[in-house]
Structures are given as structure tokens and as C-alpha cells.
Amino acid sequence: MPTSAPLTARAVARRELTAAIVASARRQLAEIGPAQLSVRAVARDLGMASSAVYRYFPSRDELLTELLVILYGELGDLVDAADAACEPTDLTGRWRALGSALRAWAVAAPHEYAFLYGSPVPGYAAPEATITPSARVTGVLIGLALDLDAPGPRTSTFDDFRALAGDLSDEAALRAITAWGGLLGAISLELFGHLTNAVTDYDAHFALVLDRLDPTS
Amino acid sequence: MPTSAPLTARAVARRELTAAIVASARRQLAEIGPAQLSVRAVARDLGMASSAVYRYFPSRDELLTELLVILYGELGDLVDAADAACEPTDLTGRWRALGSALRAWAVAAPHEYAFLYGSPVPGYAAPEATITPSARVTGVLIGLALDLDAPGPRTSTFDDFRALAGDLSDEAALRAITAWGGLLGAISLELFGHLTNAVTDYDAHFALVLDRLDPTS
DNA sequence: CGAAGTCAAGAGCAGTGCTCTTGTTTTGTT
């Protein structure tokens, strides 16, 4: 037996079809949003019966959860990369990079942003399984907050963040959460149309807001 | 003719039924959220045919818009009252009052909050008609920002705020919008479950965040 | 080879927003 993982033809087909379903669902999510995402439309897109999809995802909610985990992961990578590209000691620069990366992503993918950080999807309660992936993003922020307390090199990887979060001083935690909320609020105001007739140059406005929210100052 | 407004029996019945529809819709909105609000359920609640509802509201979206306007109005009153109860020169106190009133309302009516300030309802684009009512709330903030620029008594009523907003200095406008976004972000983080395992005493936490967001400092 | 497990498809249920038609009632005008 050469294959350490004895994948039968059926198992291979299953993995591919599962991926195809997710891919089609992602397309729908990006185009029409999570609420309009339809299992039947996914089935139509893939040329299969709607009932067949339920063999791969037990419910629409499970499919949404899968997307949620994937998106949190990708966004986490993105934000992490933006943070890692900065000089570690330049806390303000790292904050700007984090905020700018998040907003750029949100503007490019508004439905995905609304899915992750907007009001919960109708009838869909994010299960426990989504908390860990979401921490992937906030972990970068926690890293920043940790350096706020004790500047200097850390060897911690992502997995440690959740534990290290307990070591945060109240002051640093407050700064981080306030800045985080301000960031999401600013993006939401823009994307959800609450700045219409109030702001013209959104890029310039956001840059100013971002600096005012800087948790390191 | 004693009646300055010659309301026919039919017109009276129409007004009452319209109000009953709105009341039933508000109940549904509060309990299950805007996305789950169903015209048929409203009709069932009132013991009428679903098709009859469409004689009073041409579409579900129009019904939602009506609710939006009503809610913006009520919230505007609430925030306005909170602001008016403060010493006009105590800008920080007014900011605290505004933020506390908004959060208290949001916590008590999370679905309504998500409807007004969360991600837009699926397939529902807030029409122009909702911009003016929403300004009812932000007007209080603008009033605060105006006093930030030039402390002293103003005789302006609500209607002036939109015009006066143009007189705001860039600095004051930036402070106001940043604080406003931070406020909504903080409430959204709490209500949408993004602070799970991060905050225990939400009241105390919010008070700290509110002070950090203070646009007058 | 045969039993067990997996799969796709179809039909069907209950729900949705919305439209159209039918028949009734109220209104405003001869």
C-alpha cells in the first residue's frame, strides 16, 4: 500500500465536490451576501440536485459556518502579514497597517465584512467553532497590545495569543478593545452608508480616523 | 361642517389598520429581527389575508422603511432628551449621556439596533427617505460638536443641524465622527458577541470605553 | 459474489413575497 492515506476514488470525489460547493457558496456570498445565499442556487450552479448538497453539508447553517471559518482564516493571514511587514517596534505603524489592511479588505469584500462583523445573519447563531477562527484576527491586535505593555521581542506564535491575552494589563486591553471597536465602527459607518452626505473622500477620512484611534497614543 | 379634516369612516379604518400593521410588525421586529419579519405573519397576527396587507404597504420593504423612520425618530427623541438633561457646558457629561442612552437602548432592543446600525437587511437598500430620520440622532452629536468649536448658548433647533453641520471645523467633525463610530463599534462588539470570553462586566467595560472615546478630550 | 454503505435525484412539505382575479362595500356624484 503506497498511499499513507488510502483515499478511495469516492473519497477523492467527495473532497472535490465539497470544495466545489464551498467555492460556489463563496461566489454567492461575495455577490449577493450571506442572507441571500441559497443552497438551491449552489446546487444549480454545480448542476446537481439540491438534495444532493445536503449529503455534504447537513444544513445551510453548516455551510455558512464553513465559510465563516475560511474567511476568518484568510483575513487573519492578511492582517498578520500586514503586521509582520512592519518594524516590530513601530507600534503606530503597525496599528496603521492593521487598520488599513482590514479596511482595504472590507471595501473590496463588503458582503464578507458584513458577514463577519455586521449583525448576525438571520436565524444563524455563530457556533462555538467560529470563536477560535475569529481570534485569529484579534490575535494580531493582542500582539500589538502586548508590545504596548512590554516592548521588545516576543517569540510567541499565534497559538499563544489566547493565553497571553490574560497577561495584558487592564489599560492595554482597554486601549486595544476600544481601538478595535472604533476601527470596526468606522468601517461599518462607511460601508453601511451612514456617512453619506457627510464624507466625500473616504480614504483620507479613514486615515485621519485611524490615527485618532491609535491605541498607542 | 365641524370637522376641519373630514375623515370618512373608511379613512379612519385605514389609519387604524395601518397602525395595527405597524404595531404588529414592530412586535415581530423586536422578537425575531427584521430579516425574519414576515408580511404573512403580520396578516395572521391581525386575522386578515396576506394579500390585504399589500393594500396598506406596497411591499415588505416599504413596511421596513416605515419602521426604520419610526425607530430613528424614537431613538432621536431619546438621545435628544438625554442630551438636554445635561448642563450644556458639560461637554463630557453630554457625551457620556449620549453614549449611555444609546447603549441602554441598544441592549434593551438588540434587533432594533441591528436593524438601524448593523449590516443592511438582505435585499433591502435604505432609501433616501431614511437619511433624514437618521440625522435626527446624529443631530445631537452635531450639536455637541458645534459646542466643541464654539462653546456657548445656541438657539438652533433640530432642523438647523443639517445646515449647521457645514459650519463644523474639520477637527470637530473628525472628533465627532470618530467618537460616533467608536460608540457604534463598541456596542456592536458587545451585542454581536465579539467580546465573548474577553469581557465579563459589560457595563463597567463600556463606561471605560466611553470615556476613552470622549471627543471633547 | 454479495452485503453494506454511499450517493444523486425526484417528489413533496411548509414557508416566503407578491400578483391577479373575484366579489363586496363604501364613497362621491349625478
Added chain:
DNA sequence: AACAAAACAAGAGCACTGCTCTTGACTTCG
């Protein structure tokens, strides 16, 4: 008072949704 016009409630129906159950075909494994 009689009549036309408008407003109304109700029902049937369309297209859509998530989801279930059954049926029949296929793959995998003992």
C-alpha cells in the same frame, strides 16, 4: 335616491426558499 367609481378583503396561484424522505444506482469491502 340611483349609480358609477373607487377602495377593499379574500382566495388562488406563481416562483422561490430550506429541508426531508424515498427510490434506485453505484462503490466499497468482507
